[in-house]
Amino acid sequence: MPAGFAQKAALSGKVMSEGKAVEFATVFLAKTSFGSATDSTGRYSVKNIPPGTYQVQVSCIGYLKAEKTIVVDGENTIVDFELNADGTTLNEVVITGVSRATLVRENPIAIIGISPRALEQAAESNIIDALSKNAPGLAVVKTGPNISKPFIRGLGYNRVLTLYDGIRQEGQQWGDEHGIEVDAYNMERAEVIKGPSSLMYGSDALAGVVSLFPYIPDEQDGKIHGKLTSEYQTNNNLIGNGLQVGYSDKHFLAALRGSYRVAKNYRNAVDGRVYNTNFDEKNISALLGYTNDKGYSHFNVTLYDNLQGIPDGSRDSLSRKFTRQIYEGLADHVTKRPVVSDDELNSYKLSPLHQHIQHYRMYTHNFYAIGKGDIDFQFAFQQNHRREYNHPTAPQQAGLYLRLNTCNYGLRYNAPAIANIETTAGINGMVQNNKSKNATDFPIPDYNLVDAGMYVHFKWKHKDWTLGGGARYDVRDVRWNDFYVGTDPATGFGRHVSIPDTAHAVLQFSKYQKRLGGISASAGVTYQVNPQVSLKANIARGYRAPNITEIASNGLDPGAHIIYLGNRNFDPEFSLQEDIGITAHYSNFSGSLSVFNNHVTNYIYLSLLVDADNNPIRDTQGNKTYQYKQSSAQLYGTEATFSLHPEKIKGFRWDNSLALVYGFNRKSEYKNDKQNGEYLPLIPPVKFVTDVSQKMTVRSKYITSLTARMETELTAAQNRYLGINNTETRTPGYAVLNVGVSADIPYCRSNTAQLQVQVNNLLNEVYQSNLSRLKYFEYYSQTPNGRSGIYNMGRNICMKLVLPL
Numbered sequence: 032m033p034a035g036f037a038q039k040a041a042l043s044g045k046v047m048s049e050g051k052a053v054e055f056a057t058v059f060l061a062k063t064s065f066g067s068a069t070d071s072t073g074r075y076s077v078k079n080i081p082p083g084t085y086q087v088q089v090s091c092i093g094y095l096k097a098e099k100t101i102v103v104d105g106e107n108t109i110v111d112f113e114l115n116a117d118g119t120t121l122n123e124v125v126i127t128g129v130s131r132a133t134l135v136r137e138n139p140i141a142i143i144g145i146s147p148r149a150l151e152q153a154a155e156s157n158i159i160d161a162l163s164k165n166a167p168g169l170a171v172v173k174t175g176p177n178i179s180k181p182f183i184r185g186l187g188y189n190r191v192l193t194l195y196d197g198i199r200q201e202g203q204q205w206g207d208e209h210g211i212e213v214d215a216y217n218m219e220r221a222e223v224i225k226g227p228s229s230l231m232y233g234s235d236a237l238a239g240v241v242s243l244f245p246y247i248p249d250e251q252d253g254k255i256h257g258k259l260t261s262e263y264q265t266n267n268n269l270i271g272n273g274l275q276v277g278y279s280d281k282h283f284l285a286a287l288r289g290s291y292r293v294a295k296n297y298r299n300a301v302d303g304r305v306y307n308t309n310f311d312e313k314n315i316s317a318l319l320g321y322t323n324d325k326g327y328s329h330f331n332v333t334l335y336d337n338l339q340g341i342p343d344g345s346r347d348s349l350s351r352k353f354t355r356q357i358y359e360g361l362a363d364h365v366t367k368r369p370v371v372s373d374d375e376l377n378s379y380k381l382s383p384l385h386q387h388i389q390h391y392r393m394y395t396h397n398f399y400a401i402g403k404g405d406i407d408f409q410f411a412f413q414q415n416h417r418r419e420y421n422h423p424t425a426p427q428q429a430g431l432y433l434r435l436n437t438c439n440y441g442l443r444y445n446a447p448a449i450a451n452i453e454t455t456a457g458i459n460g461m462v463q464n465n466k467s468k469n470a471t472d473f474p475i476p477d478y479n480l481v482d483a484g485m486y487v488h489f490k491w492k493h494k495d496w497t498l499g500g501g502a503r504y505d506v507r508d509v510r511w512n513d514f515y516v517g518t519d520p521a522t523g524f525g526r527h528v529s530i531p532d533t534a535h536a537v538l539q540f541s542k543y544q545k546r547l548g549g550i551s552a553s554a555g556v557t558y559q560v561n562p563q564v565s566l567k568a569n570i571a572r573g574y575r576a577p578n579i580t581e582i583a584s585n586g587l588d589p590g591a592h593i594i595y596l597g598n599r600n601f602d603p604e605f606s607l608q609e610d611i612g613i614t615a616h617y618s619n620f621s622g623s624l625s626v627f628n629n630h631v632t633n634y635i636y637l638s639l640l641v642d643a644d645n646n647p648i649r650d651t652q653g654n655k656t657y658q659y660k661q662s663s664a665q666l667y668g669t670e671a672t673f674s675l676h677p678e679k680i681k682g683f684r685w686d687n688s689l690a691l692v693y694g695f696n697r698k699s700e701y702k703n704d705k706q707n708g709e710y711l712p713l714i715p716p717v718k719f720v721t722d723v724s725q726k727m728t729v730r731s732k733y734i735t736s737l738t739a740r741m742e743t744e745l746t747a748a749q750n751r752y753l754g755i756n757n758t759e760t761r762t763p764g765y766a767v768l769n770v771g772v773s774a775d776i777p778y779c780r781s782n783t784a785q786l787q788v789q790v791n792n793l794l795n796e797v798y799q800s801n802l803s804r805l806k807y808f809e810y811y812s813q814t815p816n817g818r819s820g821i822y823n824m825g826r827n828i829c830m831k832l833v834l835p836l
Contacts, residue, residue, distance in 0.1 A: 041107045043076040045069075046089055048114040054249050056091035056114070061562060070324075072251055072281075088562075089114065096616075139499060139555025139569035141168075141225040141610055141625050141670075150218055151260075152773065154789035154829035156269065156294075158215040162241065166223040167670040167688040168625075169241070170715040174804045175308040175342060176267060176297050176824060178210040182802070183225050184627060185666045185692040185714045186238035189578040190604075192228070194242040196331065198394050199232065201437040201461065202415040205580040206588060207804060211241075212335045212390040212415070214314035216260045216273025216290040219246045225670070226608050226627065227573025229551035233460065233484040233505045237573040237606050237631075247318065247329070248277025248284050257836035260290075266827035267309070268379075269294035276836065277318075286318040295379055296340070299825035300797050301818055304376040305805070306353035307340035311381065326399030335390040338381050341419065343592050344808025344821055345653075351816060356384065357423045365653055365810045383426035389416040394439070403447035409459075411439040422471065425522065431588070432470040438462045453490040455501075460484055465579070471524035474588045474595055475579050476540035478511040482576075486551075500554035507547045507576045511583070514540035539585055549574035549603050564615045573606040581635050581659045587650070592808075594656040596640075601661055606631045622673040627666075634664035636696065636712070639756040647756065653810055664711060668692035682726030682738070691717045693751065706754035715802055716749035716762070735775045735783065742769040749801040760819075762801035768793045785833040795826040 042060075046053040052073030059066040060077065063085070067075045082104045089097045094114035101110050143166045153161035156176035163169045163181075171179040172187055181191045193200040195213055202212045221243050228236035250256055257276035263269065273290035292312045296304040316333040345354045345365045353376070354368035375382075394411030414436050421430035443457035460483035467473055486503035517528040517536035528536045555569030580588075584595035612625035637657040640648045648656045668691045675685040694711030701708035722742040729737055748764040771789035778784055799806045805821035 040080050040082055040103045041076060041078045042080055042087070042101070042103060042110060043074070043107060044109050044111040045073045046075065046091070046112045046114060047073055048094060052249055052251060053091050053094065053114055056089055056094070056112075058112075059088045059090070061086040061088055070322075086562075139497075139557050139567045139610075140228075140553075140571075141567075141569075141612060141627075143167075143169075143223045143225070145221040145223070147220050150221065151785065151831075151833050152787065152789075154262075154264070154769075154771065154787070154791060154827075154831065156264070156267075157210065158213060158218055158221075158243065159211055159241070161215070162221055162223060164720075166225075167672060167690040167718075167720070168225045168692075169223050170690075170718075170802055172207075172713055172802045172804065173800070174208045174210075175305070175340070176269075176294070177308075177310045177312070177337075177339060178208050180204075180207075180210065181241050182713065182715065183223070183239035183241075184629065184668060185694045185711065186629075186631075187713065189235050190238040190575055192232055192236040192240045194232075194240060195333075195392070196243070196245055196394070197396060197409055197441075198392070198411045198413075198439055199235070199461070201413050201435065201439075201463070202388070202390050203417050203433060203435060205578045207593070208341065208386070209388075209417070210339075212337070212388060213243060214245075214273070214288065214290050214316065214333070214335065215292075216271070217245045217275060217288045217314065217316060218243050220244050225625070226569070226610055226629075227551070227553070227571040227606050229505070229549075229573040229575070230486055230488065230501055230503050230553050230571070231457075233482065233503070233551070234507060234549075234574060234576045234603075235578075237575040237604060245316070245318075245331075246275050246277065246286060246288060247320075248279040248286050250277075251279045251281060253280040254278070255836075259834040259836060260831070261834075262829060262831040264294070264827055264829045266824055267294040267297040273314075279320075282322060284318070284320040284322065286316075288317070289313075289315040293379055296376055297824045299822045300795055301816075301822045302351075302353075305342060305821055306355065306371050306376060307342040307382050307384065309340050309379060309381055311338040311379070312336070326397070326405070328395065328397045330395045331393070333390075333392040335388070337386070337388045339386040339388065340381055341384055341386055341421070341592075342805060342808060342821070343384075344805065345810060348811055349815060351814065351818075355382065355423075359422060359424050383423060384421055385419075387416075387418040387420070387429075390414070401444075405445045407441075407443040407445070407457075409439070409441040411437075413437040413439070422524070425524070428522070428524065429468075429470050430472045431474070432468040433475075434466050434468055436464045451492055453492075455488040456486070458483070458485045460505075467527055471519075471522075471526065472587050473514070473516055473525070473527060473539060474584050474586045476511040476514040476543075476583055478509060478579055478583070480579075481508045482506075495559040497557040497559075498555070499557075501552065503551040505549055505551065505574055505576075508544075509547070509576075509579070509582070510544040511540060511542065513538060513542050540583060543583065543599060545582075545599075547576045547603050549576075549605060563617050564613065567610075567612045567614070569610045571606075571608050571610075573604075573608070575604040575606075577601040577603065577635060584659070587654060592654050594650060594654055595637075596656065596658040598659050598661070601635060601659070602633045604631055604633045604635060619677045620673070620675050622671070624669070624671045626669045629666045631664040631666070633661050634696070635659055635661050636664075637758075639758050641756050645756070662696055662698035664695060665697055666692055666694045666711070666714075682728070682736075684722075684724045686720075686722045686724075688720045689718070690715070704755075706752060708753070708755045710751045710753050712753040712759055713802060714749070714751060716751075716764070717747040719745045721745075733776065735777055737775075738773045740769075740771045740773075740789075742771075743767070744769070746800070752801065759801065759807075762799060762806070765796055765798035767791070767796055767798070782835045784835065785831075787829075787831050787833075789829045789831070791827045791829065792825060797825070798823055 046056045056069040155161045159179040170182045224240040260273040271292040275288040277286035298304045320329040418429040419431040441459035446454040463480040484505035488501035490499040515536040519526045553571035584597040608629040610627045614623045640656045694714040724740040726738040744767040749762040752759040773787035776784045
């Protein structure tokens with residue numbers, strides 16, 4: 032019978048690992064367009080395959096790739112796969128930023144997947160720091176150990192979108208000292224998209240996406256499973272415990288997760304303990320779900336509660352000991368503040384001047400097959416409370432108290448493939464209401480925001496070529512009414528007043544309404560040279576509407592200790608990024624190289640305001656004033672990785688990564704001015720990380736394996752800093768050595784616990800990162816020891832136990 036009339040067949044089976052179903056694994060027939068993804072039971076099915084001999088490849092984040100040669104010659108061929116876990120960062124399968132599960136080597140966009148094992152082995156203070164260890168190109172701007180904001184290729188704040196289980200995280204992320212409000216112990220895995228991702232998500236994904244995936248039970252054996260995580264860190268005496276338990280059978284699943292972390296002030300060899308960097312964080316979340324052969328429905332709730340210190344860097348001018356504020360306004364001066372006692376520094380108890388952040392989330396995620404296509408629907412409600420206490424004479428009175436309500440929605444349809452073309456269409460957006468509660472400082476107004484976007488994405492695959500791309504249109508409506516601030520006669524503090532009680536009040540924010548919009552698009556191509564090597568090229572246009580502080584701010588942010596001034600006439604930012612890359616994965620080594628060039632129009636940046644003598648304009652408490660401005664910018668650079676994992680040396684790995692980015696303000700008046708305005712702020716310097724590990728099998732009933740690691744972080748000096756008006760200063764280079772050992776300990780039949788000891792900054796290096804905001808927390812132009820600002824964390828020993836239940 033001619034091939035064109037040959038009877039079509041099917042391939043099906045299960046993908047398992049150590050007796051557990053593997054969900055979201057990609058089953059792919061090499062050099063064809065046939066493929067599928069496993070469901071929650073680990074089952075897959077590929078239909079309408081012409082009879083023949085095929086190389087079947089199975090990939091999934093957290094597992095080593097598996098391959099089999101099979102012959103399809105009947106109505107249904109059944110082939111099962113067993114995957115072996117891989118404790119390293121993997122780049123095989125992603126489901127973020129694309130319409131459906133996709134192999135990385137076929138995706139033209141730069142994406143990194145971080146495995147569960149890599150997250151468990153990270154000995155960091157928060158989840159963003161853990162991700163930055165595994166994703167070159169991802170950096171963090173820090174305000175102490177528990178506040179880290181993700182920066183991707185030199186861009187951050189509202190240019191990086193954070194997703195929690197596919198829902199965009201909304202929690203006043205415009206603030207310098209506003210961290211990511213999630214439970215680090217509950218993360219199953221993560222993915223990082225580097226480059227404009229507005230096509231799928233709209234505004235705020237201009238630089239990229241950090242996507243976090245919480246634990247979802249998938250055993251389907253009708254038994255209760257779980258995991259206990261417990262750790263202690265010596266530097267700031269951090270105590271952390273997290274527990275997750277889950278149940279799943281053929282149709283129903285449930286999970287309950289919680290954690291508690293508490294820490295003292297961190298320390299280093301120069302500053303001792305850094306006052307007001309301690310924190311107290313609690314989390315709890317729950318999941319209920321139903322699944323069948325057509326899809327699933329999940330309902331989730333999460334609660335996050337964090338008491339967080341607010342460092343300001345005030346010190347005694349001679350002893351350099353930290354001091355604390357006890358008076359208000361004109362009565363307060365940094366030179367008259369008392370020294371913080373040793374008992375206060377070495378305590379879990381927070382200062383009266385601290386933040387209290389609460390984030391509540393309810394959401395549902397539904398995915399079902401419809402005919403030969405499928406539909407994905409999400410709806411979420413989030414409420415964020417942020418209180419910042421900055422009144423020492425009235426410690427119960429919040430200086431800043433914002434309540435943000437957000438409703439997120441998303442609907443996506445994956446159409447059946449036609450002529451090897453996969454089509455996805457969708458809509459998503461959010462509705463927000465922000466309101467100041469009982470506060471005295473009002474850096475932003477009460478506002479309402481409506482965001483909506485619609486998109487279409489295409490993917491075409493033919494032999495070794497994969498083409499993908501699409502377009503999107505977004506619209507955002509932002510509005511607020513006149514916002515008056517008066518003086519409370521009883522306390523003397525500011526307060527929000529409304530008409531008609533506005534006598535002697537100040538109109539801090541006049542009425543505003545504006546509609547912003549933009550078009551996003553991307554187009555890319557991947558050519559698979561052979562099963563191991565892929566070449567990629569992509570061009571993407573990103574869109575970002577100005578955030579609320581950039582257009583509206585008009586006052587002191589008490590947590591950041593900065594006075595911000597916005598601009599109501601800002602236009603949206605647009606980026607155009609070209610990205611080319613190559614990936615290779617062989618049995619003995621693997622590597623990648625990516626080069627990017629990003630042009631940003633209407634780039635929004637902060638500029639320090641100075642007086643006639645070129646001195647920073649400050650208020651009575653020393654807070655500087657910054658104004659937002661707009662111009663064009665360019666960022667370009669590269670990331671490279673190389674891993675050696677020879678098959679003949681079992682358990683040995685040598686991982687290396689390099690990240691480099693340059694950023695320039697292309698405003699004509701700054702041309703060739705370098706530090707005097709041409710360089711962009713908060714650009715990470717060149718960073719090289721090398722990590723050597725050896726896993727050894729141990730013949731003992733108490734320990735089955737030991738893994739020893741040695742990691743060196745080499746950070747070059749940052750000479751390309753924004754020096755105008757002393758916005759930034761040069762940052763010397765430094766090297767940090769980290770070592771560790773982990774042991775796999777069998778217990779309770781088939782379970783294996785992991786015990787690890789990690790020493791970060793083994794040599795107690797004294798250094799400052801140019802991405803640490805604390806580097807610039809300095810009130811004096813000269814100091815007795817010649818050092819300025821606050822230094823990063825010193826030696827830190829982390830002991831962690833991960834105990835499957």
